[in-house]
Amino acid sequence: MMRGRVLKDRIEGIRLSQVSQPLRRPASDAKVATGRQVPLTSVELLCAEIVDAEGRTGTGFTYTLRAGGPALFALAEEIAPMLLGRPAADIPAAWDMLAWRTISLGAGGAAYHVLAAFDTALWDLKARRAGLPLxxxxxxxxxxxxxxxxxxxxxxxxxxxxxxxxxxxxxxxxxxxxxxxxxxxxxxxxxxxxxxxxxxxxxxxxxxxxxxxxxxxxxxxxxxxxxxxxxxxxxxxxxxxxxxxxxxxxxxxxxxxxxxxxxxxxxxxxxxxxxxxxxxxxxxxxxxxxxxxxxxxxxxxxxxxxxxxxxxxxxxxxxxxxxxxxxxxxxxxxxxxxxxxxxxxxxxxxxxVPDRPGFGLTLSDAARARTVSTTTLGAPPEGGT
Missing domain, CATH: 3.20.20.120 (Enolase-like C-terminal domain)
Structure with missing residues (x-):
């Protein structure tokens, strides 16, 4: 009985998407006034959709501003296979494993940004399986x-x-x-x-x-x-x-x-x-x-x-x-x-707080339309959610 529950908990698929969301109007703060930055024109996101053995999907994301979107996607694509077959419920263990695999990049920075996409997707999945808002x-x-x-x-x-x-x-x-x-x-x-x-x-x-x-x-x-x-x-x-x-x-x-x-x-x-x-x-x-x-x-x-x-x-x-x-x-x-x-x-x-389970979010058609790069490992999420 225990082994059956463990098998259902396995991570069977991951879809990664690099999404570029333009702003309606460039935004400037004091970093622009001092010449250290340029106006912000878009938000670059890395979205992760993680599928368990029962076909349930958790959705998470991370972001960066002004630079780094392609880098986050490339690193996520490299380390995502390490999650396949792991228990979806063991979130701190998965986080620790990925943190150690990327430790040469430093404790923080781009590596932790990428970890956030996977981690938020796993927490979303856990709450969805429980039928509760996070x-x-x-x-x-x-x-x-x-x-x-x-x-x-x-x-x-x-x-x-x-x-x-x-x-x-x-x-x-x-x-x-x-x-x-x-x-x-x-x-x-x-x-x-x-x-x-x-x-x-x-x-x-x-x-x-x-x-x-x-x-x-x-x-x-x-x-x-x-x-x-x-x-x-x-x-x-x-x-x-x-x-x-x-x-x-x-x-x-x-x-x-x-x-x-x-x-x-x-x-x-x-x-x-x-x-x-x-x-x-x-x-x-x-x-x-x-x-x-x-x-x-x-x-x-x-x-x-x-x-x-x-x-x-x-x-x-x-x-x-x-x-x-x-x-x-x-x-x-x-x-x-x-x-x-x-x-x-x-x-x-x-x-x-919405009464929907997890974060209560579903990626929209607009997100799909603004997807710059995408890749799927293992079983794909059903219906784009």
């Missing part, structure tokens, strides 16, 4: 999470455009607005902050994000200017791995410091937390390797009584934030919505 499989504390919108508030937007976008977000039921700062003239940042605050009123949460572009002196000066404005948090005031600098700055401010999105492993998050550098922790599941390491970061955040506000990909992060003991935030972006047949519900300042 949040409930993990032990949900609530049916949804507070949600804030970052779209419409990038530096390429005029003040009038920002005000209009912010009002539209609030009218839709979004509970917070995050805007980009970090321009060469700090006075312009202040004008834009005041304009958006005036547009949304005093009761809607407002956050700012400098995208790592300030020196310690610049960050200290600007953050002290806005520390009495009631901001929900100040994001990435310093370079992502300046843990000591973030810790020193956080100790000076009333406003919580938020960071963590650029870190690529549990160990980096542990170092940031040990330095006291984040009151709001912002792990990114695709960057750190998927749900498996994300759960470890969640426990780290819980033990240190931090707010959890993961970066980007609400389609994945909603499930984990709903399974976190204290209220966190989910970041709303509509960039990836058309790649899935389903939509997430937003109302009353919150985004709600």
């Amino acid at each position: 949040a409930r499989l993990l032990g949900a504390w609530r049916a949804g999470a507070r949600v804030y919108n970052s779209g419409g508030q990038y530096l390429e937007a005029s003040i009038d455009e920002m005000r209009g976008a912010a009002r539209a977000s609030v009218a839709r039921g979004i509970g917070g607005i995050k805007m980009k700062v970090g321009q060469p003239d700090w006075r312009e940042d202040m004008r834009r902050i005041e304009a958006v605050r005036d547009a949304i009123g005093p009761d809607t949460a407002l956050m700012i994000d400098a995208n790592q572009q300030w020196t310690r002196a610049e960050a200290r000066a600007f953050c002290r200017r806005v520390d009495d404005m009631g901001l929900a948090f100040i994001e990435e005031p310093l370079e992502a791995r300046d843990f000591a600098g973030h810790g020193a700055l956080a100790r000076e401010l009333v406003t919580p410091v938020a960071t963590g999105e650029m870190l690529t492993s549990f160990d980096e998050h542990a170092a940031l937390v040990a330095a006291g550098g984040a009151g709001v922790l912002q792990p990114d599941a695709p960057r750190i390797g998927g749900v498996t390491p994300f759960l470890r970061v969640m426990e780290l955040a819980r033990a240190n009584r931090l707010t959890l506000a993961p970066h980007f990909v609400m389609e994945l992060h909603l499930q984990m934030v709903a399974a976190y003991p204290t209220e966190g935030w989910v970041e709303y972006f509509d960039w990836l919505e058309e790649l899935f047949d389903e939509r997430l519900e937003i109302r009353d300042g919150r985004i709600w």
Whole structure:
């Protein structure tokens, strides 16, 4: 009897897809203003669909920005055969095996991005087999999470455009607005902050994000200017791995410091937390390797009584934030919505966990149309799902 269950649990097939999703409008943040980056024009995804011996499919994905899409697909194609025949339910063991096979690339970076595609697909499959949303499989504390919108508030937007976008977000039921700062003239940042605050009123949460572009002196000066404005948090005031600098700055401010999105492993998050550098922790599941390491970061955040506000990909992060003991935030972006047949519900300042099993997502015809490369190993998923 036991052997029969094990055989049904075998990974029998994997389909990989490299998907290029263009943005409707190029997006610029402080990294563009300082000349370190070019405007963002697309999101490059690696999607993994994993099939078990009973024909059930789990779907997961990871992403990269500006560069690396073909590299992620090539590495995934190379290591995917290592999963065939393995038990689909033994997710941490599969993650550890793939991490060791790719260790020469470093503990993080492109290797962990690729691991995230497989890992999220396996967690999706596990929850689908249980007939539960992933949040409930993990032990949900609530049916949804507070949600804030970052779209419409990038530096390429005029003040009038920002005000209009912010009002539209609030009218839709979004509970917070995050805007980009970090321009060469700090006075312009202040004008834009005041304009958006005036547009949304005093009761809607407002956050700012400098995208790592300030020196310690610049960050200290600007953050002290806005520390009495009631901001929900100040994001990435310093370079992502300046843990000591973030810790020193956080100790000076009333406003919580938020960071963590650029870190690529549990160990980096542990170092940031040990330095006291984040009151709001912002792990990114695709960057750190998927749900498996994300759960470890969640426990780290819980033990240190931090707010959890993961970066980007609400389609994945909603499930984990709903399974976190204290209220966190989910970041709303509509960039990836058309790649899935389903939509997430937003109302009353919150985004709600769907009652569908797993992540509750199905790759759409649009995702298939934007697929640049694809390959299938073993049994293919049925019906493209």
